[in-house]
Amino acid sequence: MNKYIFSIAVWMIGTMVAYGGPVDENQAKALASKYLINPVSMSESQTVAYSRGTKTVDPTLHLFNNQDGDGFVIIAADDRVGGVLGYSDRGRLDAANMPAPLIELLAGYSRAVEKVRVDSISVTPAYAKPPKAYVKPLISATWSQEYPYNYYTPRSSTSGKPTFTGCTITAAAQVLFAHRWPEKRPAGVILGEGAMAYDYYDWNNMLDDYSQGGYNQAQAQAVGVLMRDLGKLAQATYGVSGTRCDEGKVWNALQNYYNCTVRQLEKDLLPGGEFLQAIYNELSAGCPVFMTGGDHAFVYDGYDENGLVHVNWGWAGLDDGYFDINTAAVAAGGYGSDGCYYEKQLALFIHPNNGIIEPLSPKPVVLSINNNQALQFQVSEGMTVSSRIPAQLKGVGARNLAQDDNGAYTGQVGIGLFSEDGNCLHVFGKTGVLTWATYYNSYNFEYDWWGADLSEIDGPADGTYYLRPLGRRLLNNDENEWGNWTCMVNGNTVQMMVSGGKVTLIQSDDKPHLSLVGKPDVLEPAYAYSSQLAGIQLNISNLSRYQARGELQVELIGTGHLEGETYEVPNAYMMHMVAQRMTTTPWIVKFMTSYTGTTGNHELKAGKYRMKLRFNHNIETKTPAVYEIPVPDDFLLEVHPNNYYGRVTVTSVKLLDEKGNYAPSHHFNLSESPKVTLGISGYSKYITQNYYSTQMRYRLVNMKSGETAYTSKGYMVSIPRNNETNLTSSTSHTIDLTELAPGDYEIHVDIEREGEWLDRWNANTLRRKITLYNAVLPVNVEVTTFAAENLHDVASIASFGAPFDAIVPNGVKAWYVEQIQGDKVMLKALPEGHAIQAGSGVILTSPSMTGVFHMEKAPLSMPVASLTGNMLRACKDGNHVVTSQDHAYLIGSQNQKTSFCKVDVGSILDPYTAYLQHSSDAAVLQFCFVGDTTGIDRVEQDHKTKKPDGIYGLDGHQYSSASKPGLYIIKGEKRMVNKQRK
Secondary structure (H helix, E strand, C coil): CHHHHHHHHHCCCCCCCCCCCECCHHHHHHHHCCCCCCEEECCCCCCCCCCCCCCCCCCCEEEEEECCCCCEEEEECECCCCCEEEEECCCCCCHHHCCHHHHHHHHHHHHHHHHHHHCCCCCCCCCCCCCCCCECCCCCCCCCCCCCCCCCCCECCCCCCECCCCHHHHHHHHHHHHHCCCCECCCCCCCCCHHHHCCECCHHHCCCCCCCCCCCHHHHHHHHHHHHHHHHHCCCECCCCCCECCHHHHHHHHHHCCCEEEEEEEHHHCCCCHHHHHHHHHHHCCCCEEEEECCEEEEEEEECCCCCEEEECCCCCCCCEEECCCCCECCCCHHHCCCECCCCCEEEEEEECCCCCCCCCCCCCEEEECCCCCCEECCCCCEECCCEEEEEEEEEEEECHHHCCCCCEEEEEEEEEECCCCCEEEEECCCCCEEECCCCCCEEECCCCCEEEHHHCCCCCCEEEEEEEEEEEEEECCCCEECCCEECECCCCEEEEEECCEEEEECCCCCCCEEECCCCEEEECEECCCCCCEEEEEEEEECCCCCEEEEEEEEEEECHHHCCCEEECCCCCCCCEEECCCEEEEEEEEECCEEEECCEEEECCCEEEEEEEEEEEEECCCCCEEEEECCCCCCCEEEECCCCCCEEEEEEEEEECCCCCECCCCEEEHHHCCEEEEEEEEEEECCCCCEEEEEEEEEEEECCCCCEEEECCCEEEEEEECCCEECHHHHCEEEEHHHCCCEEEEEEEEEEECCEEEECCCCCCCCCEEEEECCCCCCEEEEECEECCCCCCCCEEEEEECCCCECCCCCCEEEEEEEEECCEEEEEECCCCCEECCCEEEEEEECCCCCEEEEEECCCCCCECCCCCCCEEECCCCCEECCCCCCEEEEEECCCCEEEEECCCCCEECCCCEEEECCCCCCEEEEEEECCHHHHHHHHHHHCCCCCCCEEECCCCEECCCCCCEEEEECCEEEEECCCCC
16 A cells, blocks of 8 residues: 555645645646546545545645546645645545545645645735846945944943944844935934034945945944944944844834834745745845844845845855855854854845835734744544643744834733634633733743643534634723734644544644655756766655755666666755745755765766655754655656767746846736747857757746646757857747736747757756736725815815726815817816726816825726726826827926926826826816816806806706706806705
8 A cells, every 4th residue: 555655645746836825626627637537526425534524615635536437636725735736547536445544645735735824914025016037236335343334332341342243233234224224313322423423324425345445534434323323222232252132123223213114024934935035025126135044144135037145244245145045054154153044044124214115014913933833732642522632832922013003912822623614613721811022022831731621612523623823912901802813823733533522633743744746857967977967856845844954865776777776976966955844845956977985986877767865854953864755666867878969058048028128027917918038048068060050949838737838939049069158149039928827937948859859958047937927906096196286176186097996085076088179178077976997097186185095996886987088098007108109198287387298208107197198289288177166167267258057967968957966067156956856
């Protein structure tokens, strides 16, 4: 039976998506159909012990058998765990006769889905725009901790020697320097001589680099006062061997004294990959990230096209460069640091309130588990429905306290019992009222006094349940008002099985559970007796809560004429591999095909080899162990002969926009009809000519299904020998991305050789990826207003391009334009009670002064105004560049009067604004509000006519009488008729 389980575990297709979420049964069935001719979901009557036995709102797994024979597929019900978790072309899934090892395997998959779902409160900021393709370093400074940075730091009271600024203070100062913020020194700082006497920061006198000398006293004092102020307000403890200051006090200083909004993120408490994505987004927004890791504070301030993050270490430029944040380390850190900066990484996102950077909105204060141990129970078997189960929960803290007005969290902790449909049935182990006064407060709940007493409830009945750590906040002590019980951030789920009154818990074994997702992908072929590096990508899934660090051990075993041959791959590039928690991590295995070691000479011969993988979990663990990672039997690594002619290496794929510039982002909004042009860099080796001429093509592979979604035509290319060359001009190919479905795609480059297409890349980087998405439309928009000039009864005015059917706010009128008479723009009011049509442009007015109009999405029940012939055009979700065909006019001021003013070609219009489209030579057009009292008065004054005697509706039609309730213009005045006239 073990062999049967092995065949399931290793046949897995990778799913690495940027944005995960639930997978319903129809989506799962479509994926299953790629492996089974006629997939059929397991019947609801077949209750499976590993998971939710009946069909529920949120299943953890989708299981399919082949209706026409053997074979089955296991698919995760959440993209964040994986798509196809396993499949086989032999056997069937039968809940009634499922062997225990298979139940255990499926239970692990099910728990993995539960784990990624339990963190229901997002702690990462939301960003309106996708990340850029790359961000050059945002910080120009290369500062350090000694003179002149410590110009004003206190001297030792014993030796009189100057003290260091401290790495924490230097990192925070460099972030502020990048923003040149604030202008004024905060309240509460020390005043003294030189720059200490100023009430402002002398940013212009601060240099990027002081390490070469040649600076004057003013320049030394300018940077010194910034460092000293930060140190005082963050309560640094100064010393001649090093200065200490924790990041929590820096957070408080930046928020309370430096007028910044701040958000904190901890890498080890987030699902793998989420932290790095947040870093990319933050840097794309122009904000360097303050970091702590190991025993040091530093700054992330950029990243390259391959996803490596640029680090400013705060040592005057020493070792600054691009790093994988999972293994960020240097050989010898400055000032006695140990160099292991990947440990316990914590980020502060810092946004100055300077009117340029968008402030970070506060997140709710919630309880979190500040370690990976989570909720544990002392026993797992031998219990009944009336047992008391001792429980343990350590390191419970409160998040986001610094952004909360109350400054503390007062509440309770408990253990929630959840049914299969996600309802909380009961809360066990309610603690007394506790208070978390700072981020550093934490509580431990121990086995000897805390637990879940099942006798508190009647039952539970036979079935599957889930136990989760919960917290709730005391909102009003005087009135005993409480918030709802909510799941803790970084909380976990423990499955509880009840059968015949007996209770069994399925708990994590606290070990990494690593498996290979899909087959190994050969990036750079292996050549016998070659100095050229071979490269293989492994997608390693880690379904546990624990990040796993250690050494990868690879053995190649010969087949065919090489039977009995083995090759221990040199581990020079595999000493520190990281499998991120609860996700799939791509590893690159790169190695030489010959080397000399302590056991002699070793070399790979031409032929085919099986691969054996072992993971030595020996870094950041108290229980080191070696785990085998199974590899599919049918994967064979082919080693080409040494005389293999015409080796091609593709070093990168360039992504260009329609103007030939580098694409600003590798995320493409399909609603914008995007196109992308591809080009490569690369070289050839082992040829006699200067160029290797062949055909090439591009392929886009859907990373979810593993299928090729797009293949370009093949065309001739000449690849230079030995030297990497940018070949974009000769390998340019444009793709209309609207032909593809939303999703994540990997770009492959195929080279033709002897009538066969061969996939070629390199051993140093992962393949280039792109993400296609449909933009999620907003449900509310804030429209900035202008102060109206000389418009009667109008104080605030704005244009609005509606991205959705929008409600006209109370006290605001919406207008559209059907005609223009000379230089008079005739604005017509929307009917009362009607919504603004999505995609339409309107003018909004209010008789009172206000800074913004809050526009909300209209309910489906509200009628939408038909704006046929409207001459106002909406700027929707992107910044619109005015062309000569737009004939655009915007709201402006001319001679102290609000008017429509002509816009220059090339001007950029903000999203969700509107412009008037009218072909005219006039520089200014006047407002005329048709149907409005003010508008009629103005038109009459302009044309020197009398007020009309008739009765008019707001739509301009004349009526014989105001016989129905509504708004009318009667003798030139607006009147509301509430009753029918008799």
